[in-house]
Amino acid sequence: MFISIDLATLRLCSVLACVTFAIIFVALWRGRSDQLHHAHWAASLLLYCVALAGLEWIYLPEDVMIRALLVTALTASNILVVTGVRLFAKRPLWRWWMGIPPAATLIGFLLPHLVRLMGGSLPSESEQVLGAMGLALGMGVFGLDIMRQSRRAVPHGYGGRIAGLTMMAYIPCYLYAIVGEVLHLATPGTLATAALLSDQLLLMLLNLGLIAMPAESALAALRESTWRDGLTRVYNRAWLATNEHTLLRAGTWLAHIDVDHFKSINDRYGHAAGDAALVGLARALTMATEECETRRAGHAVRMGGDEFLVIMPEASLPAAQRLAHDVRAAISRLGPFEWTVSTGLAGVEPEDRSFSDVIERADRQLYAAKLAGRNRVAA
Template sequence: MFELPDVATLRQCSILCSAAYAVVFFAMGAGGAWYRYWGWGAFSYCASLILTGLIGEPLPLWMLVLTDAVLSFSMALVLAGVRRFDGQPAFVPWMWVVVGITAIVPSAVLTLVGTGAIAAAVWSATMAISSFALALPLIRNRATDGTARPRRLAGCLLSLYAPVYLTVAISALATQQLVQLLEAIPYLADQLLFGAANLALLWIPTARAQRELRDMALRDPLTGLWNRAALAAGAAKLLVPGRVALLIDVDRFKAINDCHGHAVGDAVLVAIATALQRGVGGDFVARLGGDEFLVVTDADDPASAAERLRLRAGRGEAGLPPWSLSVGGARIEAGDRSIDEVIQRADLLMYRAKDDGRTSAAA
């Protein structure tokens, strides 16, 4: 018949697991301060388990306060590391409040009623509330840097300690036989939740790095706009009937480079890119190469949209030579099979604008 390991053995497994992750995080500390926060979190959890095992139960009051504080602080350090990863202060006041309550409330109950089922239940319930409170910001995160999923996963795994501790709280009020059976639950949970949560934390920096590498491949290095690779990757999403593709070309851009130098020419392109982004908000804006840009946006009238964009992005900027733009606008039709077909129509209209004397728009 299968038998669960005794609590002492399970505690030793949890100590070894947390110590191993502490070593890993500290070894990666040069990669960012957040690794050190996570390392101290794993170390603190390890320390709380060691203290509990060395002193034995029931714990003296001072040891109960210290152990509870260290245990709650270990979870707070996980959230603190994520906040440092985001460039925010590691701790905010409410986090200290949670840690303080976790340490003070059980010790106050122990002082009033002494050791027993009620004190054990209060301790477990307080730890459940603490673990959920510190995991909730990770679960509810709205990160846009590609790290939302690993943050949410880490938060969900840590929040699962809440029902674990609640189970222990309920069992503390049950029969002594049930208490002995269920007191191993937190340590059993450690074998799955602790390791998985730390792996999710390691995933966070990796996910951001992957997003940054992908964006680098899809971004124009000079202007920061999307490039042709991004256009190809998102072509299917852009091909929405009723939208408008606007092709923009800088008139006589070679003359700007020849007269003022390529550094000034680059500055002109950056100024135009900035104006295009401001003009269309969240729509697709790309530099197709050289002095040619593409905007895909919603508009009732392609000609009016092209003229507005020409005026907005062609008004010049202090300290730079004047420039003008030619814009061609083509509506995406239901029968278009690719975005390239729409761009070709916009291209013809853009050159028609140039033939009409440049500094103009056509649709």
């Protein structure tokens, strides 16, 4: 099938593509020297280039060890891709299992020759089959780890997933080569030709996926900053407007919290003291949402001024009441002066058409708590 394809030209195309992306990664690294993951990805491509350029010896029978090391380098180059992703995700760079695919590739490639040296024999295609199995193992193991680590680094991103899936997409070409060798349907250069043909598409997708990861992370950080209140760092109205459709479901409870006599705090102690009270309240709300008795983490939102919401998905009225009382207890320990909060609770009901309906009911309960003497919870 691949007899008419020029293997040297395919190899040159792959080398040029690697050099191009290596230059891009080096430029990105030089622009931001703290982003060492770009250096790892550039080093991976350069090692891949060296291995491809050296594979002109692959058909020289006297250079068995050189051929084995070059094929192993193809697998080992993917370790640097993984360490770059792990560095980006702030995970440990090295794990013991990373050495298994290169070792398997090296041993698989050399095994037929070692058996012949000991007087035994293996089928003529064993070198290609065992080497391809090591390469396929590496693509599968490293591709899965890239997907796992990229989800941790950019939970809603696609760049790392594309990179991991692209690496795993090399596996079918290796399996094709293995089946072709076993069934004697392949030419001697089938493995190299299939891999290099795959390179023409997959190498570009892999590196574009890696490039997309930092961009997605920066975009997510920018979006997150626009969703955070500048003073208290809890979520703001913009976040609520974006996510209210996911919050409007049965089992979600809402606490509407307001500082009692907040204007008098500003008038008596100054606006700096008022800001400190808001920051302290936001911190108490954040800690309460992390410790609340719900199946999913809660969210604290500043609606403006001294008004806050605590949204508790998959909660219950008793859980919402405990959270409100925990917040009041935390406020009483803050100091340096005495101040209190009032809280109104409401849950999502089947007839609610928007989250504003829930907020309105919680606001009515908050007003009831104020009328009842403040520093209390109404539901």
